[in-house]
Amino acid sequence: MAVATATTGLDPKHNLQTARQAYYDKISKQHMTPLWEVLKNLVTKEPASKCVPALWKFKDAKQLVLEAGEVITAEEAERRVLVLENPGLRGQSRITNSLFAGIQLILPGEVAPAHQHVASAIRFVLDGHGAYTAVEGEKAMMSPGDFILTPNWAPHDHGNTSDQPMLWLDVLDMPTVNHFEASFATHFDDAMQNTAREDGDSLDRYGSGVLPDGAPVALKRSPVINYTYARTRPILERLKKAGDVDKRHGARVRYVNPVTGGWALPTMGAHLALLPAGFKGEPYRSTDGTIFVCAEGGGTTKVGDQVLEWGPNDVFVVPPWMQYSHNAPKESVLFSISDRPMQESLGIWREEN
Numbered sequence: 001m002a003v004a005t006a007t008t009g010l011d012p013k014h015n016l017q018t019a020r021q022a023y024y025d026k027i028s029k030q031h032m033t034p035l036w037e038v039l040k041n042l043v044t045k046e047p048a049s050k051c052v053p054a055l056w057k058f059k060d061a062k063q064l065v066l067e068a069g070e071v072i073t074a075e076e077a078e079r080r081v082l083v084l085e086n087p088g089l090r091g092q093s094r095i096t097n098s099l100f101a102g103i104q105l106i107l108p109g110e111v112a113p114a115h116q117h118v119a120s121a122i123r124f125v126l127d128g129h130g131a132y133t134a135v136e137g138e139k140a141m142m143s144p145g146d147f148i149l150t151p152n153w154a155p156h157d158h159g160n161t162s163d164q165p166m167l168w169l170d171v172l173d174m175p176t177v178n179h180f181e182a183s184f185a186t187h188f189d190d191a192m193q194n195t196a197r198e199d200g201d202s203l204d205r206y207g208s209g210v211l212p213d214g215a216p217v218a219l220k221r222s223p224v225i226n227y228t229y230a231r232t233r234p235i236l237e238r239l240k241k242a243g244d245v246d247k248r249h250g251a252r253v254r255y256v257n258p259v260t261g262g263w264a265l266p267t268m269g270a271h272l273a274l275l276p277a278g279f280k281g282e283p284y285r286s287t288d289g290t291i292f293v294c295a296e297g298g299g300t301t302k303v304g305d306q307v308l309e310w311g312p313n314d315v316f317v318v319p320p321w322m323q324y325s326h327n328a329p330k331e332s333v334l335f336s337i338s339d340r341p342m343q344e345s346l347g348i349w350r351e352e353n
């Protein structure tokens with residue numbers, strides 16, 4: 001080494017770097033690269049998310065999406081949606097690394113035409129009454145707080161036969177489907193499906209403690225289309241009255257596939273939680289970045305060092321593995337959804353209190 005230094009006039013460290021770079025350039029021509037240069041960023045000690053905490057005020061979102069109603073029709077847009085882009089993931093059409101979220105508007109008399117796609121979707125209804133989502137031939141009438149499924153490849157269309165605008169939150173697993181490069185979609189000739197099944201049909205059939213005789217016993221997705229707020233909200237009241245209030249999450253129910261007891265969808269898992277007046281939640285974190293919607297009330301959520309203040313229909317997001325705690329001076333209801341079912345099925349989901 002001493003000889004080499006004398007020859008080149010460079011110190012041994014510099015020589016080593018030059019030799020390594022020459023080697024990297026050489027293997028690069030063969031489409032190879034050294035793992036040791038990137039290993040620390042690939043196998044992190046803890047989740048390293050680019051997703052950041054963020055909140056969208058419903059008042060602002062509603063105003064902006066109503067303005068979109070003046071420049072494009074639902075039919076032209078196919079879906080008139082403002083994407084809620086995580087500030088740490090701009091340009092990627094996603095609110096967390098794995099999930100898409102957006103605010104959709106459908107005006108009186110409009111139809112969002114029938115289509116189907118591999119990506120699963122949920123709607124959480126924010127504002128308006130009397131519009132519908134038709135899924136697999138069931139016409140589900142939408143009211144605030146309703147949780148509506150359009151599972152993988154289920155034909156669906158939306159229409160507004162009421163006299164007021166209808167707004168809801170869409171959440172889809174598109175970023176994950178596209179991660180696997182497994183997206184397919186089809187459009188139908190008719191804008192509206194033939195809806196032979198009435199509003200509430202699937203909830204009555206499958207969500208009432210009985211099942212149609214001969215119903216499949218191993219469905220990957222729930223057969224229920226609309227989990228209405230009218231049915232779910234009183235259950236939270238029962239939990240609260242019985243004292244079944246989790247110190248971190250409040251009085252919380254999980255939206256399930258009634259056939260299996262598993263999650264309603266294999267890719268996205270949702271909860272509805274009541275935070276009693278004066279609730280001061282204990283800190284919690286988990287590996288599933290979570291989207292919240294305030295269905296009732298108002299309060300704050302401390303996420304890392306930030307405090308997000310939320311009121312009715314505001315949407316906010318907590319990144320993976322970032323500690324958070326809810327605080328509700330008045331009784332509040334929070335809807336939440338994440339990719340937890342995917343992580344659980346892969347055996348990688350973790351939580352910490």
Ligand SMILES: [Fe+2]
Nearest residue numbers: 115117121156
């Ligand atoms: Fe769709």
